[in-house]
Structures are given as structure tokens and as C-alpha cells.
Amino acid sequence: MMQKIKKIKKPLAVIGILFLLLFPVIITSSYYLHVMILAGIYVVLSLSLNLITGYTGQLCLGHAAFFGIGAYAGALLMVNVHMNFFFALICSFIISGIFGLLLGIPALRLRGDYLAIVTLGFGEIVHLVFVNWTELTNGPMGIRSIPGPSLFGIELDGNQEFYYLILIITALVLFLLNRLVNSGFGMAMQTIKADEIAAESIGIYPVKYKLIAFILSSGLAGLAGCFYASYISYISPTTFVYNTSVTILAMVVLGGLGSLTGSVIGGVVLTLLPEVLRSISDYRMIFFGALMIIMMIFKPEGFWGVSKRVKNIYKIKAGGAQNERDYESR
Amino acid sequence: MKKRISRRFIVSGLTAVMAVGLLTGCGSSGKSDTIEIGLATPLTGASAQDGQAIENGVELAVKQANDAGGIDGKQIEVVVEDDKGDASEAATVANMLVQNDNIVGVVGHFNSSCTLAGATIYNDAGIVQISPGSSAEAVSEAGDYTFRTITTDAVQGRYLAEWCVNDLGYHNIAVLYENDDYGLGLADVIQRETEALGATVVAREAYEVNQTDFSTVLTKVAASDADVMIIGGLYNETALIAKQMGDNGLEGMQIMGVDAIYSDALIELGGDAVNGIKLTAYFSDASDSEVTQSFIKAYTDEYGEAPGTYAAYAYDAANIILDAVANVGTDRAAIRDYIADLKDFDGVTGITSFDENGDVIKEPLRMEIINGAFETVDM
Numbered sequence: 001m002m003q004k005i006k007k008i009k010k011p012l013a014v015i016g017i018l019f020l021l022l023f024p025v026i027i028t029s030s031y032y033l034h035v036m037i038l039a040g041i042y043v044v045l046s047l048s049l050n051l052i053t054g055y056t057g058q059l060c061l062g063h064a065a066f067f068g069i070g071a072y073a074g075a076l077l078m079v080n081v082h083m084n085f086f087f088a089l090i091c092s093f094i095i096s097g098i099f100g101l102l103l104g105i106p107a108l109r110l111r112g113d114y115l116a117i118v119t120l121g122f123g124e125i126v127h128l129v130f131v132n133w134t135e136l137t138n139g140p141m142g143i144r145s146i147p148g149p150s151l152f153g154i155e156l157d158g159n160q161e162f163y164y165l166i167l168i169i170t171a172l173v174l175f176l177l178n179r180l181v182n183s184g185f186g187m188a189m190q191t192i193k194a195d196e197i198a199a200e201s202i203g204i205y206p207v208k209y210k211l212i213a214f215i216l217s218s219g220l221a222g223l224a225g226c227f228y229a230s231y232i233s234y235i236s237p238t239t240f241v242y243n244t245s246v247t248i249l250a251m252v253v254l255g256g257l258g259s260l261t262g263s264v265i266g267g268v269v270l271t272l273l274p275e276v277l278r279s280i281s282d283y284r285m286i287f288f289g290a291l292m293i294i295m296m297i298f299k300p301e302g303f304w305g306v307s308k309r310v311k312n313i314y315k316i317k318a319g320g321a322q323n324e325r326d327y328e329s330r
Numbered sequence: 331m332k333k334r335i336s337r338r339f340i341v342s343g344l345t346a347v348m349a350v351g352l353l354t355g356c357g358s359s360g361k362s363d364t365i366e367i368g369l370a371t372p373l374t375g376a377s378a379q380d381g382q383a384i385e386n387g388v389e390l391a392v393k394q395a396n397d398a399g400g401i402d403g404k405q406i407e408v409v410v411e412d413d414k415g416d417a418s419e420a421a422t423v424a425n426m427l428v429q430n431d432n433i434v435g436v437v438g439h440f441n442s443s444c445t446l447a448g449a450t451i452y453n454d455a456g457i458v459q460i461s462p463g464s465s466a467e468a469v470s471e472a473g474d475y476t477f478r479t480i481t482t483d484a485v486q487g488r489y490l491a492e493w494c495v496n497d498l499g500y501h502n503i504a505v506l507y508e509n510d511d512y513g514l515g516l517a518d519v520i521q522r523e524t525e526a527l528g529a530t531v532v533a534r535e536a537y538e539v540n541q542t543d544f545s546t547v548l549t550k551v552a553a554s555d556a557d558v559m560i561i562g563g564l565y566n567e568t569a570l571i572a573k574q575m576g577d578n579g580l581e582g583m584q585i586m587g588v589d590a591i592y593s594d595a596l597i598e599l600g601g602d603a604v605n606g607i608k609l610t611a612y613f614s615d616a617s618d619s620e621v622t623q624s625f626i627k628a629y630t631d632e633y634g635e636a637p638g639t640y641a642a643y644a645y646d647a648a649n650i651i652l653d654a655v656a657n658v659g660t661d662r663a664a665i666r667d668y669i670a671d672l673k674d675f676d677g678v679t680g681i682t683s684f685d686e687n688g689d690v691i692k693e694p695l696r697m698e699i700i701n702g703a704f705e706t707v708d709m
Contacts, residue, residue, distance in 0.1 A: 034425040140511030
């Protein structure tokens with residue numbers, strides 16, 4: 001089974017990359033492009049949440065807050081200071097990261113459910129700040145006419161340009177996170193997830209790793225937010241609510257906790273599925289919910305769970321406990 | 331082994347569902363013999379009730395047009411998409427609607443945030459969008475292809491201010507508003523307009539939507555020397571405010587509001603307490619317009635309930651698009667030009683024209699609740 005997959009892996013990857021690169025050329029419909037761009041944004045969001053929830057094992061229910069902080073930071077910089085999109089992208093990464101740090105220092109000393117509650121509260125607070133700090137955020141009216149990206153005077157605000165941009169961003173994020181989670185740093189994170197006390201006993205200081213993962217995670221969510229703001233060209237507080245946090249978490253869990261491939265699959269599937277189900281209109285949310293329940297019953301580890309990823313130099317299975325037999329059989 | 335098969339079965343099942351969805355999605359372009367009107371409205375989520383009313387209004391307009399033989403012998407269809415009241419979802423359905431070549435115009439969206447998120451897409455595609463429910467000022471500048479049948483908060487606020495200050499002679503004004511885009515925008519307009527007429531806003535208090543105890547805000551109003559209370563909010567809260575006024579030393583104070591409180595629910599919830607409330611409205615069954623009365627009858631026959639304000643706005647929006655198609659055909663740019671120049675369209679929410687921003691110009695009715703019923707009044 002494993003051998004077979006390995007053999008076709010390369011050509012499959014080439015076909016996949018070609019498909020993604022040529023997608024806007026083959027399919028010119030702005031609707032399909034739009035859905036793909038949204039999927040890209042959600043992939044970045046779920047990848048970033050996976051870093052803290054999947055790899056480091058800290059349940060975070062306020063990811064939409066960082067998404068929102070990045071979106072507002074980027075939008076305000078682009079609208080008020082006329083900052084170039086690409087600089088704004090970097091700034092929103094940094095600003096969200098700083099907020100991640102500020103929340104992380106006190107919050108990451110909590111564990112499990114308590115951390116979930118604190119991040120949940122943070123999400124609500126941020127949403128309320130967006131609504132009520134009218135002077136800065138324009139309150140519930142939101143921010144309009146957010147410019148698209150431009151590079152050396154060339155406007156890049158068509159759907160195709162946005163598509164390629166998010167493709168590049170997603171690829172970069174994926175590449176960086178892949179390097180990160182497979183490094184010693186990533187091993188340390190996963191050790192903390194498996195057992196914090198054991199990690200401490202072998203000299204891994206959990207707070208440091210959790211904090212860095214948290215900052216990186218919130219920074220990347222902010223980056224996605226800035227891209228979102230520029231793409232939709234209008235933002236208002238209604239987008240950055242608890243519901244969005246849960247959607248992102250569902251992508252991570254459904255895709256597979258502690259798996260980058262899983263996050264990509266989760267992000268894409270959960271963006272495409274509601275669109276595909278649009279034809280059954282009123283019933284689509286019921287159907288969507290039922291599918292998620294079925295998925296969790298039959299495949300609780302997600303689309304790309306632990307058993308799919310077995311390779312690392314020490315033959316240590318990352319992402320949590322898994323029985324040996326299952327591993328051998330592949 | 332068994333388990334693995336079932337897993338694979340589910341995965342392939344999912345793939346099949348998606349493939350079918352994509353294929354059916356692809357098949358819907360190309361010219362055909364029907365004229366289609368897009369409708370983007372929240373059918374799920376917090377605004378679902380208003381969204382449903384909007385759908386009813388549009389469906390009724392289209393049904394009547396089809397019963398009368400359609401346009402140039404062609405039948406009209408409505409393509410309904412749910413935007414969930416969510417801005418990014420609105421962008422998605424907007425992209426979907428503009429892809430369909432048969433669509434001549436779109437009625438939508440309801441929430442201002444959704445209208446604004448969709449406007450970029452409709453304007454880029456060059457397709458007319460008429461919002462039946464977005465009254466925020468920002469929609470004015472949304473683009474050449476964006477229109478609305480609901481007036482801006484500014485127009486109604488200005489009218490209410492004139493009525494309140496000039497005609498009724500109130501000079502110390504308390505403004506109560508719900509703490510969201512709608513309420514805040516309206517409160518700003520009312521403050522600006524009443525102060526421009528020489529009145530003073532002596533109290534300005536926000537409340538939260540779904541709040542039930544208003545004693546804090548009402549005590550503050552009582553402590554100021556206000557002689558009228560203007561509400562920038564919806565009927566639920568207005569009814570509760572009217573009921574709780576007496577307990578907070580505000581007996582007999584005049585309440586005024588805009589058409590957002592025009593609903594039978596206001597009277598049902600408020601009972602005797604809401605008698606005497608003065609409000610502006612565009613759509614009322616007390617109106618003596620013939621078009622309005624026949625719409626109310628047709629709507630009640632079709633759906634078994636009286637139409638609300640948004641159903642009426644949506645009905646007008648759909649009829650304006652149909653009128654444009656009947657006059658200039660299905661060319662999207664021609665439809666836009668026709669609507670931009672539209673003068674004195676006799677709609678159920680009043681005689682309608684559009685200004686250069688695509689905002690509707692029409693004068694509201696003055697109404698008062700007298701003995702548990704809305705009546706049109708002069709003062």
C-alpha cells in the first residue's frame with residue numbers, strides 16, 4: 001500500500017501543482033476563482049491554528065480575533081496611511097503576533113479548558129472593540145474601499161492576481177511550517193503536546209515553545225486577515241466572530257490535528273462543501289452537519305490523521321499516540 | 331478491513347457529491363429563453379425573517395409579471411441565493427450571480443455590510459443591484475450600478491428632525507439608539523439635523539439589541555430636561571421603552587421614530603403604552619395609494635399574512651428591474667441607464683426616483699399610533 005502510494009506520489013504532485021497553477025486559465029468563472037481564493041485564506045488560517053492546537057496541543061477558541069486584528073491593521077494602514085499591500089501584509093503579521101504575545105504570556109500558563117475559555121473571551125473582547133471603538137474602526141459600519149495590492153505601479157486587484165497571490169502565500173506558509181514542525185523545535189512542541197510534565201523533565205521549557213507557537217500562529221492568522229481585507233475590499237466586525245473561530249477549528253480537527261496536509265484538506269473541503277451543497281438550499285446546513293458527524297464517527301483522526309504520517313528520522317510518530325499495529329500494516 | 335472499506339466508501343461518496351455539484355454549477359451559463367432576476371438575501375441566520383419577507387416580495391412581483399404574460403413572451407425566474415447576512419458569504423453569492431448570463435439584475439442584499447461587500451463585484455461585472463434593506467450612508471458611494479429602494483438614514487432622519495423641531499416645536503431632544511451600525515448612524519443624523527434646526531440634544535444614550543431593562547437609560551433621560559425622545563432602533567426595544575417609561579418618571583413624554591419601528595409587533599408588544607408614538611414610514615396599509623392597497627391584497631392572498639416593510643421594498647425593487655427590462659430589453663448597461671434616469675415610478679412604498687448616487691428619493695408618510703392602530707396624520 002505504502003509502496004504504491006510512493007510510486008504515484010510524484011506524478012500526482014506534479015499534476016496537482018500544474019492544476020493549481022493553470023486553474024485561473026482553464027476556469028475563468030469569477031465564482032470558482034472566488035471560492036478557491038477563500039479556500040486559500042482558510043487554508044492559511046487552519047494551518048496557523050494547527051500549529052498551536054494540533055502541534056502544541058493548546059485548544060484555542062479565539063482564532064478569529066487574530067484574523068480580525070490582522071484584517072483591521074492591514075485595512076487601516078492601507079486606507080489611512082496608504083501603505084503598500086505587501087508592507088501592510090508584513091505589518092499585520094507583526095501586529096497580530098504582538099497581540100498573540102500579549103495574550104499568550106498570561107494565558108499560556110493555563111491549560112486545556114481554561115485556556116480555551118480565556119481565548120474565547122479574548123475573541124469576544126476583540127469583537128466588541130471592533131464594534132465600539134468607532135473612531136478607529138468605524139464601528140459596525142466597517143471599513144470600505146480597501147485598496148488591492150499593487151507592485152511597482154502595476155495594480156494586482158483582479159481575481160486572477162489574488163488567486164496567484166494567495167497561492168504563493170499558502171505555498172510559503174506551508175513550506176515554512178513544514179520546515180518548522182519537522183525541526184527540533186517542532187519535536188519539542190509535539191513533546192509538550194504529548195506530555196507537558198515529561199517534556200519539562202527532559203529539559204524542554206513548555207512556556208517558551210508554547211509562546212513562540214502562539215505568536216507565530218496569531219501572526220499568520222493576521223496575515224490571512226490582511227489578505228482577506230484587501231481581497232473583499234470591505235470589512236466589518238461581523239466577520240470576526242466566534243463562529244469563524246469554530247469554523248477554523250473544525251477545519252483543523254476534520255483535516256487532522258497535527259498534520260499540515262490535513263489542514264490543507266480541511267480548509268479546502270470545508271470551504272468547498274457548503275458551496276457544492278448550495279443546490280439543496282435550505283437543507284444544506286443540515287447535510288453539512290450530518291457529514292461532519294459521520295466523519296467524526298468513522299474517521300475521528302481527520303482526513304489526514306496520524307496514521308498517514310509516519311516518516312521521521314527517529315521513527316517517532318508525531319502528533320500523539322497511535323497503536324503500533326496500525327503503523328506496521330502500512 | 332471492513333472499517334477501511336467503509337472509510338473509502340465515504341471518501342469516494344464525498345468526492346462524487348462534489349463532482350456532481352461542480353458539474354451542475356458549470357451547466358448554468360449561456361443564453362436561454364427565460365429572463366432571470368437574482369435575489370441575494372439572508373435566508374438563514376439572525377435576519378432570516380426579513381430575508382424571507384424579501385423573497386416573498388420578489389416572488390410575488392415576478393409571479394404577477396408572469397401571470398400577465400411575462401416580458402416579450404418570456405417567462406421570468408428568480409434565482410435565490412442565501413447570503414446568511416455574512417459579508418464574505420455575500421461576496422460569494424455575488425460572484426455566483428454575476429456569472430449567470432441570464433440574470434438581468436439583482437435584488438439584494440439586506441444587511442448593509444453585505445450590500446457593500448457585494449457592490450464591488452456587481453459594479454465590476456456591470457450588473458444592476460437594488461438593495462431593499464440597506465440604509466447605511468456608505469451605500470451611496472458604492473458604485474454606479476448600486477441602487478436601493480429604502481431611503482438613507484439621512485433622508486428619513488432629516489425629515490423626522492424637521493417634523494419634530496419645526497412642526498411640533500420640541501427643542502430639547504433625547505436620542506436613544508441601538509448600539510450597532512444602524513442605530514449609531516441614525517443617532518448621528520438625528521443629532522446633526524435637529525441641531526442644525528436650532529434644537530439641543532440633551533441626552534444621547536445607547537442600548538444593546540435584545541436588552542430588556544431600560545431603567546438605566548431612561549433614568550438618564552429623566553435627569554435631563556428632554557421634552558421628546560427619538561428612538562434609533564427597532565420595534566421590540568421601542569415597545570419595551572414605551573412600557574418602562576412610566577416607572578422612570580417619563581410619563582407622557584412624546585416618542586418619535588422612523589420606519590424601523592413600523593410593525594404590528596410594536597403594537598402587540600407595547601399595548602396601550604405605545605399609543606401616541608409618532609413615526610415616519612414609507613409603507614403602510616393606512617396609505618390611500620391604490621398600488622399599495624392592491625399589493626397588500628395580493629400579498630395577503632398569496633402568503634396568508636400582511637406584508638411587512640421589507641417585503642414592500644423588495645417588491646418595488648423587483649418591479650423596477652422588470653420595468654426596465656420591459657422598456658429597454660436585457661442589456662445590462664441599458665438597464666442601468668434606464669433605472670438611473672427613472673422618475674416618479676409609482677411603487678408601493680411611494681413615488682420613487684433615484685438621485686445621482688442611486689439613492690431613492692421619496693417623501694415619507696407621517697404616522698401616529700392612535701388607539702392601537704397606525705394612522706396617517708398631518709402633525
